[in-house]
Amino acid sequence: MNKSEFEQAVRTELMRVPIAERRTWDNNKLFFWFMKAKTDNPRLTWDRCPGDPWQWVPGICKHLIGPNAF
Secondary structure, eight states: OOHHHHHHHHHHHHTTSOHHHHTTOOHHHHHHHHHHHHHHOTTOOOTTOSSOGGGGHHHHHTTTSSTTOO
């Protein structure tokens, strides 16, 4: 998938986690979640990503985790 498809797929997967749980998360918990999500969903890839896709995930999900998550 391309960058925008990857971003949407990551957000969609993350929204399956209850918001009360995500509000307690920091980037470390997000990392562990992403590693498991990638294992569970092998289609969660970004073709021709400039580097490891993880480096983009915190920016993609910054408004979906932490105390101000929505």
